Amino acid sequence: MTDKPTILPTVQSEASKAGTSPSKTLQAGTLQAKAGPQNPVLLAGRFPADFVFGVATAAYQIEGAARVDGRRPSIWDAFSKMPGRVHDGDTGDIACDHYNRLEQDLDLIQSLGVTGYRFSIAWPRIVPEGTGRINEKGLDFYDRLLDGLNARGIKAYATLYHWDLPLTLMGDGGWTARSTSYAFQRYAKVAMARLGDRIDAVATFNEPWCSVWLSHLYGVHAPGERNIEAALAALHVTNLAHGLAVEAIRHVAPNVPVGLVLNAHSVIAASDGAEDKAAAERAFSFHNGVFFDPVFKGDYPQDFMAAYGDRMPVIEAGDLAIISQRLDWWGLNYYTPMRVAHDASPEAAFPAVTGAPPASDAKTDIGWEIHAPAMGSLVETLYARYELPQCYVTENGACDNTGLVDGVVDDRMRLDYYWQHLSVTADLIGKGYPIRGYFAWSLMDNFEWAEGYRMRFGLVHVDYETQARTIKASGEWYRALASAAAG
Ligand code: IFM
Numbered sequence: 001m002t003d004k005p006t007i008l009p010t011v012q013s014e015a016s017k018a019g020t021s022p023s024k025t026l027q028a029g030t031l032q033a034k035a036g037p038q039n040p041v042l043l044a045g046r047f048p049a050d051f052v053f054g055v056a057t058a059a060y061q062i063e064g065a066a067r068v069d070g071r072r073p074s075i076w077d078a079f080s081k082m083p084g085r086v087h088d089g090d091t092g093d094i095a096c097d098h099y100n101r102l103e104q105d106l107d108l109i110q111s112l113g114v115t116g117y118r119f120s121i122a123w124p125r126i127v128p129e130g131t132g133r134i135n136e137k138g139l140d141f142y143d144r145l146l147d148g149l150n151a152r153g154i155k156a157y158a159t160l161y162h163w164d165l166p167l168t169l170m171g172d173g174g175w176t177a178r179s180t181s182y183a184f185q186r187y188a189k190v191a192m193a194r195l196g197d198r199i200d201a202v203a204t205f206n207e208p209w210c211s212v213w214l215s216h217l218y219g220v221h222a223p224g225e226r227n228i229e230a231a232l233a234a235l236h237v238t239n240l241a242h243g244l245a246v247e248a249i250r251h252v253a254p255n256v257p258v259g260l261v262l263n264a265h266s267v268i269a270a271s272d273g274a275e276d277k278a279a280a281e282r283a284f285s286f287h288n289g290v291f292f293d294p295v296f297k298g299d300y301p302q303d304f305m306a307a308y309g310d311r312m313p314v315i316e317a318g319d320l321a322i323i324s325q326r327l328d329w330w331g332l333n334y335y336t337p338m339r340v341a342h343d344a345s346p347e348a349a350f351p352a353v354t355g356a357p358p359a360s361d362a363k364t365d366i367g368w369e370i371h372a373p374a375m376g377s378l379v380e381t382l383y384a385r386y387e388l389p390q391c392y393v394t395e396n397g398a399c400d401n402t403g404l405v406d407g408v409v410d411d412r413m414r415l416d417y418y419w420q421h422l423s424v425t426a427d428l429i430g431k432g433y434p435i436r437g438y439f440a441w442s443l444m445d446n447f448e449w450a451e452g453y454r455m456r457f458g459l460v461h462v463d464y465e466t467q468a469r470t471i472k473a474s475g476e477w478y479r480a481l482a483s484a485a486a487g
Pocket of ligand 1: 395
């Protein structure tokens with residue numbers, strides 16, 4: 001296990017006073033009485049009665065069954081099998097075997113007391129080659145998922161694209177090809193025509209920053225490109241695909257609220273100096289503006305276009321109108337701030353920034369700085385800059401690799417992370433920001449992309465040998481919170 005900060009050990013000290021092991025105390029469900037400042041019942045009282053507490057997952061990270069019932073490979077099936085791309089050569093072939101354990105996992109979600117479940121639909125199950133043939137068996141799986149949620153009284157929050165592009169589409173250029181945006185529109189139409197009657201809200205994309213910059217410029221995610229022209233093409237094609245999908249969804253499922261999930265970056269300048277502050281502005285344009293501006297203002301940021309306009313793909317007349325259609329909601333995925341300083345090196349390309357050190361040593365096991373106030377200032381900044389609709393915190397959570405000891409996972413760092421960030425969420429609601437729900441990332445440990453299975457984000461521990469699920473201390477705490485909120 002990597003180093004963990006010792007922060008707010010309240011739960012442990014209360015348990016120690018009682019003369020029992022802290023984890024056993026948590027397992028015994030005494031959190032409500034014992035958790036002191038992290039008391040989930042008190043925290044629940046700070047949220048409106050109709051606030052949705054949920055848990056989130058994504059198809060490739062949990063489903064497994066990669067070659068079952070007509071599913072064809074996605075770019076992640078191919079990428080994860082390339083040497084050196086994913087830690088230890090891990091793949092999503094089996095993952096949490098959720099596809100074969102659906103009913104048991106739905107019971108698990110229900111047992112957490114949540115009122116919402118956020119999941120993604122796998123394009124390669126529905127339209128396995130990206131275009132053409134529709135796979136009924138793939139649709140059947142999501143039928144069962146939605147019916148199972150409905151039977152348990154849990155709201156369904158679906159995402160259409162969480163990075164599993166059908167591999168066949170790479171033959172045309174994947175996300176760099178304009179044709180992929182039309183293929184996505186058709187997939188969105190097929191999926192929502194069949195499933196939309198049981199979906200409470202749908203997102204077109206999850207974190208386009210990752211499927212654009214991280215995948216085509218930084219080479220960390222599939223397809224592993226490191227090329228600015230490819231990245232700029234993927235940027236516009238993705239934004240266009242979002243807009244085309246909004247049109248299609250409104251056509252076939254007009255009652256389903258449509259949104260977009262963005263991992264907005266809380267950009268913090270390394271100093272108050274003019275150069276660092278200007279660097280932070282440029283970083284905001286590059287990491288946030290290129291997604292928020294087209295969707296919520298109908299244009300790309302000026303400074304970004306001054307730097308890259310001549311290398312952008314063709315932006316056809318009407319594209320920006322399609323992209324900037326009104327949304328019913330947007331989703332914020334937040335984990336950690338982005339601290340930046342001016343990069344003075346002559347070869348530095350826009351946004352010409354370097355990373356700056358964190359404000360403290362507090363970090364999660366994946367190395368991400370813990371700084372909850374940055375989530376608050378980010379929401380305030382975004383609502384000041386854009387006319388945004390209502391918001392869900394669609395992902396927030398911590399990598400805490402604490403293992404199973406005597407049947408218990410005592411993941412106090414994660415529990416404290418949740419407490420801090422949910423407190424900030426409650427503060428924002430208190431200030432009037434329209435935040436309607438919060439989804440913990442993640443329901444259970446899963447395939448953490450390039451990090452494979454070594455990084456664990458779950459409220460529930462997964463033993464990948466046996467597929468046994470064990471609710472962690474943080475999961476018990478979240479259950480107490482969600483149950484108290486649900487009354
Ligand atoms: O696991 C991912 C998820 O797929 C997208 N948002 C960030 C999570 C943690 O890295």
